[in-house]
Amino acid sequence: MGKRIGYARVSTDDQNLDLQRDALALAGCSVVYEETMSGKSADRPELGHCLKALRSGDTLVVWRLDRLGRSLPDLVGIVSRLEREGAAFESINERIETTSAAGKLIFHVFAALAEFERNLIRERTRAGLAAARVRGRKGGRKPALAELQIREIKALLKDPEIQVASVAARYGVSRTTLYRYLSKNIHER
Template identity: 90%
Template sequence: MGKRIGYARVSTDDQNLDLQRDALALTGCNAVYEETMSGKSADRPELGHCLKALRSGDTLVVWRLDRLGRSLPDLVGIVSRLEQEGVGFESINERIETTSAAGKLIFHVFAALAEFERNLIRERTRAGLAAARARGRKGGRKPALEEAQVREIKALLKDPQIQVGTVAKRYGVSRTTLYRYVGKTGPR
């Protein structure tokens, strides 16, 4: 039988890891990786160390599901990777574990709900963009320069005494943006 490795996380320094530590100790965790960091942060170094320490046959134990994943899709992704590596997963509060058939079923229902949520968001986004287009709105960023400004800039840059950087500054754009609109005008 493999090791039981715990992962505990709190969002701020004001919060305390004691409750999670105690719960993980009661489940027989051999080691616990602890982190004080927002769950929204993609860079969670202790979680990375924890995941590297897990081997096939081990079980990752968390106090609650929200301690592991930043979102349901993120959680599903992490647990799916664990499953592919032969590592079990257990959440103490929700009483979910993926080492049994029933536990896997419950977790896969969560995964299906996460995919459903992603698809709904995608559909709503498409519908919103289509409605905006129907009202004559164009998506994307407003152009940095108007047609009249581009004509003025081209006329100014015909004078070899005028520097590209000066023109760019005058119109409030970068040299790169200026070149994108008028093309390269030779060395300056």
């Protein structure tokens, strides 16, 4: 039988890990990786160390599902990785574990819901873009410079005494943006 390794996370410094520590200790975790980091952050170093420490036969234990994944698709990805590597997963609060057939079924229902959610978002995005195109709108950012501004910039830059950096600052854009607009207009003619 493998080790039970815990992962505990709180989002801010003023939150306390004690509740999670106690629950993970009661669940038989010999090692607990802890971090204070927003769940939205993709860079969670302690989670990375925890996942590297897991071996085939080990079980990753968390207090609640939201302590592990940033989103349902992220959670599914992490647990799928564990499964591929021969490790199990357990969430104490939700009573989900992937060591039994019933636990795997529940988790895969979550995975199916996550896939369904991704497909719905994709369909809504496509429908919204199509509806916008029908109304004559195109996606993307609004242009940083209007046609009139581009003409003014060209006129200003004909004077060798005027520096590109000062023109860019005057119009509130970077020199790179200025050059991109100028080269774009040259190629369009």
